Amino acid sequence: MKKNKNALVILASPFYLDKGSSVRARSNIIALANADLEIDLLTYPVGNDYNIINVNHIRCKIPFYKKVSAGPSLSKMYADILLFLKASFLMITKKYDIVIGEDFEGGFIGLVLSKFFKKQFIYEMYNPLNETLRPYINNSMLLHISAKIDSFLEKGAKNITVEWKYEKERILSNYSDKNISLVHDAFPKEIKPLQNFNENKYVFYAGNFKDYQGIPFFIKAFKKYFEIDDKISLVLAGGNYQEVQKYAQKLNMYESVIFTGNLSLIETNYFIKNSLFCILPRVIDGPPGMKALHYFSQAKSILATNLSCNSKLVENNKSGLLVEPNVDDMSKGIQKMVNDEEFRKSLEYYILEGKIGTQEKANEGMQDLVLNLK
Secondary structure, X not given: OOOOEEEEEEEOOOOOOOOHHHHHHHHHHHHHHHOOEEEEEEEOOOOXXXXXXXXXXXXXXXXXXXXXXXXXXXXXXXXXXXXXXXXXXXXXXOOOOEEEEEHHHHHHHHHHHHHHHOOEEEEEOOOOHHHHHOOOOOOHHHHHHHHHHHHHHHHHOOEEEEXXXXXXXXXXXXXXXXXXXXXXXXXXXXXXXXXXOOOOOEEEEEOOOOHHHOHHHHHHHHHHHHXXXXXXXXXXXXXXXXXXXXXXXXXOOOOOEEEEEOOOHHHHHHHHHHOOEEEEOOOOOOOOOOHHHHHHHOOOOXXXXXXXXXXXXXXXXXXXXXXXXXXXXXXXXXXXXXXXXXXXXXXXXXXXXXXXOOHHHHHHHHHXXXXXXX
């Protein structure tokens, strides 16, 4: 019987939390375990153990560290130094065949250690560091350094997983010898109804309410459509929604725009599953987010603005409908998606056939990468 390879996975973030990059890491680690690897998962002390077969959790001791929010900070730099020391200790004291770095921090640590200990290495790219930092900093020197780190990782790693097809094409155009596999995020399929929710016909959004997400813009377009169909609701999930709620009230849409507050992942699944369709109304471009894949995981189609962050994920008239980011076009898009049931069903069938956002699809991508390790 063939012996499974031993792998050290370095995850420089809290795990497991019911959101964001933690969900992404979860699907990647499940996919790695399904590729017949015996895994030691080295991660931060923050979070909850998530039971995955063939995965042993190792939590790095980081005194006073409690950060769970996204974004760069001095405390994360402190945490990553201790994580690097712990990973070095594990490489010395245990026998690993493969080192795996999740995201740019884990990737940087993993690449350095794999070079030093002469081990195979997998870099699991989420988004490039340079793209990730741009919403938080406006320092040209730091952005230049982050681009250099991205180049170091992409050049140094022979085996890379990417989230998006365009990233695979970009890296291969620079380094044609890479073993690169497309491994999308996957989401748990379980659903949990929210008590006392009785809406039967609604459009759904889950996420934050920062300006770039375009929620006030969508409410304005929704109001225009609402004038011809007042039997539909807009359900918005997420915290810190008060300013947007005031805007909806100002437009006299308060009763038809429902704010749920923060939901668990499985509660969010319920709302996605039972909606007519979901929305990505961004008005400012940027790196693609996880929301599209979460919607797709429940085989739900998407109405989105035609910005590159959306068009890289949503195939127009296949998995969703792309419209220009103005009130008139968005209102017409709402009308098309609400009234054309046959169109919505064709989109949902395409999503189901492609297994987009499912663990099965993630497993296939990871299996292909591991079988062709360099």
